Amino acid sequence: MEAYRQEIIVGSVVIYMLFCVATGLWAMRRTHDSSDFFVAGRGLGPIVVALALFSSTLSGFGFVGGPGLVYSIGVSSFWMVVISSTGYAVGFFLVAKRIRMIAELRDCLSLPDVVAARYGSDAVRFLIALTIVLGVMGYLATQILAMAVVMQAILSGTETFANIGLVSCVVISSAVLIFYCVTGGIIASVYTDVVQGFIMMIAGSLILMTAVSVFDGGMQEATAIILADDSEAIMPFGSAGVMASLGWFFVFGLGLAGQPHLITKMMMNKKMSDNRSILPMSLFGYVMAALLWISIGIVMRAAVIDGVVEPLALPDDAASTFLSIFANPLLAGVVFAGLFAAIMSTSDAFLNIGTAAIIHDIPKALRGRSVDNELFWARVVTVLLAIVAAGFALYSHYADATLVALLGAFGWGTFAASIFPVVAVGLNWRGATVAGAVTAISAALLINFVVQLAGMVLPYGISGPLVAFVTSMILFIGVSLLTKKPELAPDIEKVLRI
């Protein structure tokens, strides 16, 4: 079997991609209007929503960057993972019920729609939509680039595609992504998410079993090796220190309820009472998949220190090196399919919310109504958005990485800082005002942008997103308390009291 390792990996990825194409064709027949395209007609069952929610949370970053971070900075990056239970809990307590109620009551298709209904303000709608578009470009570009780099690494190991270029890999991977997103919209997206979620859970648990068997003394031997080399790396705050760790705890924990691609999925379940089972199922799936992040990183750091493996050229090589040395070819095939699943499940969610922002929310904010024939334009803009993001990805790879890095600043941390107060707090506090929302979003964007542009390094590893998040929370509540209490629409007033 070892002799066919590369063929098995390529075969697994091809089967996975054919499945995505087939799902797109199946979902196309169920997509009749823009409501189906953007929110699946609010008719999804609890298992579908739960798997879609967690698989969108864990992007390619979790499968490649996560193990690389543990290899590089030790336990510091665990904080991004172990906060998931708190993050999901806060997200469901604050957002799941009211976003679903407002979406049904006002027939909302997107997060900015819900925000506009809550605040009765197109200015807030516009700012949220703008934040989403900026964030989507950065996220999508990095995901497409990651997908292409991994594809090139897999294919170049075969005789037939030994010299395949990065551009060809961008085209192939983007074409599959675009096909199922355009044909089936969010329906294709969430049903592929279900399979993607299962693959990620299986990959995570199998990798944990493999990782534990690398050292005779299991995980304890691996952590003891790291402890003997540099104890701080395996202690609770890791190499990056206490404030970097707590910053991730804050931004990744509370920030989960500010991620538009995740909370939009909370609008899609058929029955409100399904939320009681969606929460534990999502968390269980996330924990299973995240085992890969932790176990590969720890074992690879210990293996390099112990001399079992040569030092890695780049920390991000941790996962691929682990798979090539320690994993059975079949397991490597499952994990590589899981990696594509992780990247695509996040990318399709971003394509969907980005398209909604461009054809639905920004026109509504600027001229009072969205474009005519929304379903047609949704498909056109999905294609264009993916092409522009792929262009950004290639430009950043070959010419100048600054642009994507800047857009990347509008990632998780910016979404957390700008969207969490306005949505998660605003949906539960009738005193929140338009002035508070506008101030909080603007401050969050400005702080993140300035820190990124100026390349500021704050003491003790304090991160820009942490400062932005705390500031936007203070400004949101403070400005709302100082400004006149708003008169809410009667139906929204009732929803906020239920």
Next chain:
Amino acid sequence: MTKHVIYWIFAVCLAMGLLLLMIGLADTVPNAGGQPHPEYPGMVIGADGAARLAHIGSLAFLFNSLLLTLVVGLCVLGVSERHRSRKFLAGMGGSWLLMLLIWWMMFSTHQEFLVMGETGYFMGFPIPTAWQMYGTWLGAIPLIVMYSYGFRTFIYTHEDEAEFDALLKHASRSSQQE
């Protein structure tokens, strides 16, 4: 008291902002955010843990204690005022104490290690890291149990459902009349 939970949340956020400022202005320690591993490129080491916490250890402890308080405060905010019963608040208080206890065990066992230089292991990890890894993950389980099992008691009761259905019907009638 819980009617004004937003003021508590605001106070906690202000205190966290102040702590961030104090940490930012505290005496700095070289390489507090880690330094390159002398042998392996791409790896970062933390080196002297005691020195890194010397000026900000207690501030950082307080910062995360406030963060855990904020988490519970936000969960309380997410529940309708009329469902914030004594039972609910007791559950939230218990969750808060559990999370604080886990945080204290993690922090104090790490401090002990920095002094003694020795640690035991639990399920593959040094004790302080096991508190972080398993404790933090499991520390929020009471919140999840309260949401899932208490869904029809605290989150969305049958009365809430009836009220929302009536609201939907009213909205539907209004749109038909228009």
